[in-house]
């Protein structure tokens with residue numbers, strides 16, 4: 001077997017990059033050790049696809065992705081459950097146990113997002129309470145990003161993989177890549193090797209888009225360290241309510257809180273303390289104390305939640321975090337035809353369309369897109385030669 005492009009990992013990144021490459025007449029194989037959307041790009045509920053509150057270097061990618069998300073369902077011919085519901089990032093009076101907050105910093109955030117043409121408004125308490133009821137009276141305003149939305153990540157990931165297949169990509173599930181072989185002269189990857197010892201020959205490039213498994217792979221075979229670690233979010237789901245008492249994505253300027261309503265009228269609380277990952281059975285175990293802390297953050301903003309029962313806590317999907325909260329998207333050092341993308345830090349789904357398009361472009365024309373420059377691995381090295 002020989003392919004122009006070998007893509008490892010069947011999450012949103014692997015699927016999207018495969019699709020883009022296949023559209024450019026490339027002979028592509030997507031290799032997934034389990035099934036498409038079995039990692040962070042799958043699972044219950046919907047993912048927030050938002051620009052609000054993101055790092056300035058991610059904002060151009062989030063802005064571009066807004067457009068792509070809006071038309072993706074139609075392009076795929078699939079229902080991906082995308083809805084532009086807008087995000088409210090609440091601002092409260094300063095909270096002693098959490099620290100100061102200020103309308104001034106919110107003004108700067110609004111300014112920053114507008115610099116990137118992201119529609120953003122600073123709302124007063126009065127304006128917020130017209131949009132959402134049941135709020136704590138400690139809320140003094142909100143940053144509103146109306147173009148933020150939600151998407152059914154499992155459906156979108158599968159839809160994109162299916163589109164890649166229609167364009168001619170081979171999708172190979174239940175196949176794990178355990179190592180790669182390098183050309184003795186050029187150091188380029190010449191083959192990837194599966195658990196069964198089968199090999200796939202590489203004529204062009206390899207993209208390692210295995211999220212939580214990328215760093216271990218590179219450390220083991222290339223002695224390359226990525227400053228990333230795996231994180232297990234706790235997703236808290238309430239009992240079913242008559243109606244979810246808010247309609248926007250909920251975030252907070254200084255609490256670790258994210259909330260959404262689900263299609264079956266539950267409140268989904270995320271964004272806070274993590275669960276423990278059990279590597280024996282490859283699943284997360286919620287930590288009761290930390291679940292309480294997550295709920296307390298939500299109750300502080302929506303006091304009625306105090307009286308709502310928790311139905312379940314899900315912790316079965318991991319995500320990779322990087323030391324500076326930004327992804328690493330780069331060539332593997334010393335190997336010209338090997339690309340890696342990981343360290344999405346809980347924000348990877350939102351920017352996946354724009355990043356994947358740019359990465360596919362880079363793979364094909366070998367010129368690094370400027371918008372991906374902030375995510376290079378070299379950013380962690382000191383450029384100050386003074387004390388060397």
Ligand SMILES: Cc1cc2nc3c(=O)[nH]c(=O)nc-3n(C[C@H](O)[C@H](O)[C@H](O)COP(=O)(O)OP(=O)(O)OC[C@H]3O[C@@H](n4cnc5c(N)ncnc54)[C@H](O)[C@@H]3O)c2cc1C
Nearest residue numbers: 009011012013033039040041048177211344347348349350
């Ligand atoms: C609970 C939770 C909530 C989140 N909420 C949001 C949100 O609201 N907004 C947002 O933007 N982002 C969110 N994220 C982050 C987002 O989901 C991820 O950043 C994104 O899905 C990562 O996509 P990926 O393709 O890189 O990785 P994954 O979807 O994890 O895919 C990687 C794939 O690689 C496969 N694989 C691993 N090793 C190998 C190997 N050796 N050979 C072959 N295949 C291999 C895995 O099986 C997996 O399917 C959330 C993540 C979690 C877990």
